[in-house]
Amino acid sequence: MFVDGDIYCKFHDKTRSMPLAIDDSATTDSPFDVDPDSSSAIRYAGMKCAPKAQSRTLAWMPGLMIQEIAAALANKTVFVTGHTGFKGSWLALWLARLGARVVGYALPPNTQPNNFTASGVRECLADHFEADVRDISALGQALYKTKPDVVLHLAAQPLVRASYADPRTTFEVNVNGTINVLDCLRTIGRPCAVVCITTDKCYENREQVWGYRETDSLGGYDPYSASKAATEIAVSSYRQSFFPFDRSLYTRVSIATARAGNVIGGGDWAADRIVTELARAAVDGRPGELRNPAALRPWQHVLEPLAGYLSLAAKMVASPSAQWCEAWNFGPLPGDELPVGALADRFFAAWGTGGWRNVGEPNQPHEAGLLKLCIDKAVGRLGWRPQWRVGEAIERTASWFRNYYADPAGAQRACLQEIAEYERAMAAGTYQHNDSTASSRAAVARAA
């Protein structure tokens, strides 16, 4: 039995100090008041870093999905693991904007620069734990203290090449880290909605020309992919064994997994990531170095899968049902997959200068050549859909980095502005069927 304020003995370790908590006196003059049009219709719930004197509002009448997400997650406590990373930092900013009480759990950022620091993510958090997901004691204490309504589990070793260099750590962090999250929730015994983030690489890669469906076989050649496939199996086991939705004796913990494709966007400085290399090359005035220019990937802007995770979590919170407790693909619509080299061409076209060279070697570690995702299930059942074509995603990414290197202090404002524009696209349903972006036109002209 838990008593409020107690820490369950399994996690209790008196020799450990509690992980870092955010300084409550955090700044209040953040640009969360970015509000391009004050005639807004929806008022988000109070957020710690919102300016005191101003109401936090959406600047337009949102469409159903953003409305649903805002209604379901405002004032909810959302525990985000991996919030110091690329996707997690954007997600924390977005959740805070939606009025959620955001609590982060991750290792400190491991790149310099990084979006967590650049975009001042810490100031929007209700609490912040710098700790390892492999440390079940620290994780349990953090979860017990937080009492989350929603858990979005992103923390991982997410790099294929790093997984070849250190497969054991990759499996430990990705598989055991996820098991630790679920086991803590099992022990704590409070209802909540959990979305575990895996990847499109969790499928057994057959180099097939059509997209993988959620029912396709799991697999994984490299340790990263295999660790995420193993994570999917572990989650499925926990869901069936400990959290069966339809058995009322069990605690109502709903668990889903989300499999997204290759994500691009501002603020990604992780090693080996394609746009990181392209942006650095453009700034340094040297050719970008590509290892697999012919590899075809489903590219999408970082806000696309995040919108998917939020849609899924919102459904699980607003209308709890076994139908959400499954695996979900979040990728671009067909036609937005591009070879790595074509992505680089468009990136440099958007940047205004630059080029790339192939540094691939015959004996380099294996990486999948062809990877596509079928997103019919998320589109049909969640009502989620991609908003920005690949050309727009590339142009926004190039522009974000160009602006950052010109004015690093503007990163948070740039992220929030982009989130606001994405919400507006969701609201309006303005998905463009033709990719008429400048980078697309430039790429076509070059090909001709």
Ligand SMILES: NC(=O)c1ccc[n+]([C@@H]2O[C@H](COP(=O)([O-])OP(=O)(O)OC[C@H]3O[C@@H](n4cnc5c(N)ncnc54)[C@H](O)[C@@H]3O)[C@@H](O)[C@H]2O)c1
């Ligand atoms: N970026 C992509 O293209 C992409 C594509 C598909 C899936 N994903 C998945 O999305 C998630 C986030 O990826 P990202 O691109 O933001 O990665 P990232 O490397 O930028 O961030 C990883 C986060 O996990 C945290 N982390 C790593 N090891 C940890 C540990 N032992 N304990 C606690 N925290 C730890 C880091 O501190 C960081 O906050 C990952 O699960 C990844 O597998 C990413």
